[in-house]
Amino acid sequence: MGRQPCCEKVGLKKGPWTAEEDKKLINFILTNGQCCWRAVPKLAGLLRCGKSCRLRWTNYLRPDLKRGLLSEAEENMVIDLHSHLGNRWSKIAAHLPGRTDNEIKNHWNTHIKKKLKKMGIDPQTHKPIIPPTHEDPQNQLSQAQTTEKIEKDQKMEDSSKETLVVELEEELEKSSTSVDADELLKNSPGFCTDEVPLIQPHEILVSCPSSSSSSSSINSGSSCTSALDCSGGAEEYLLPCMDWPESMYFWGGQDDFNGWDLFPDSGVGDQYQRHISLDHDSWKFELF
DNA sequence: AAATTGTGCAACCGCACGGCG
DNA sequence: CCGCCGTGCGGTTGCACAATT
DSSP states (O other): OOOOOSSOOTTOOOSSOOHHHHHHHHHHHHHHOSOOTTTHHHHHTOSSOHHHHHHHIIIIIOTTOOOSOOOHHHHHHHHHHHHHHOSOHHHHHTTSTTOOHHHHHHHIIIIIHHHHHHTTBOTTTOSBOOOOOOSOHHHHHHHHHHHHHHHHHHHHHHHHHHHHHHHHHHHHHHOSSOOOHHHHHHTOTTOOTTTSOOOOGGGOOOOOOTTOSSSOTTSTTOOOSSHHHHHOOSSOOOOOOOOOOHHHHTTSSSSOOTTOOOSGGGSHHHHHHHHHHHHOTTOOSOOO
16 A cells, blocks of 8 residues: 655655745745645645645744854753754754754764764764774773673663653653753753763863854854853853844744744734845845 | 865655544 | 554755865
C-alpha cells in the first residue's frame, strides 16, 4: 500500500524560493494565519508542496526570527542543552528565542563541533577525547580497555540521561520562559554532573582575533580572549544586545511573538507593509 | 586569472508521531 | 483498534560563495 506522498510532486517547483513566492506565502499567512499547510500552496497560488511552505515560513520568513550568527552566550547555551538533550534540535531551539532548529543544527555542525574538537572534547559525548597512541602494545591494550570502559559507562549514563531528559522536558514544559539549564540540573534528583562532564563556560577559551570577519557584529569592538569575556558570565545566559533588523521591531517585543495576531485587522499589517518594503532586500514588494 | 577545494546555509527527504473518524 | 492524514523532526544534500593553489 505505502504511504501517500505529502503532495503531488509532479509540476512542483523545488530549490531556492524567489521573492515573489515569499511574497505570496507571507501575504497568505498574514491574511489567513497558519492553517492546513497542505492547502497553503494551492490557496496561496504557489507551485510548492505544503511541507516546503511550512519550512520556508518557520526557517526564514517567520518575523520573530533573529538573523546572524549565534552569540557566544547562545552558543554556550546550545552546548549545555545539547549535553543534556542530544540532537533534539527543536527542543534546544525552544530555549533560544528567534532561533530555529535548522539554524542551530547547522551552526552546531559547522561551528560548534569544530570548536569542541579543537578543545579536545567529543561533541557527541561532551567528554574529553583520548588521543590514540600506537607505540606501546601494552598501552594499546589499556587503550582498548579504556574504550570498553567508556562504552560501558556510556551505556549506564544513557539510561540515567534518558531519565534526566524526561525530567528536563517536563520541567521545560511547565515553564513558559527560557530555563536556565544549570538551574534545572541543580533541581534534578538522581543525576550526578560528575558523570557527564559539562563544559563550563570558564573552560572555554577561544581566541577572538580582531581581524576575524566571521565573528558577528555582536561582539565587534571587544578584543576578548575568552568566550566569557564577551558573554559576561557563566551563571546566566544573558542574551546579548543583538543587532536587530528593523523588520523585527513591528512584532512588538523582540522575543514576544506569542501574542501576535496574524490577521491584518489587528493593524499589524500596516506596519508590516512599511517595514517589509524598507528592510528586506528581497522583500521589495507591497503586501496590501 | 583560472581552477580547485572548503565552508556555510537553505532546502529537501523520509520517517515518526499524534489526532481523528 | 486500525488506518489515514497532517505535521514535526532530524539527517542529508546541493548550491553559492570564499579561500586557496
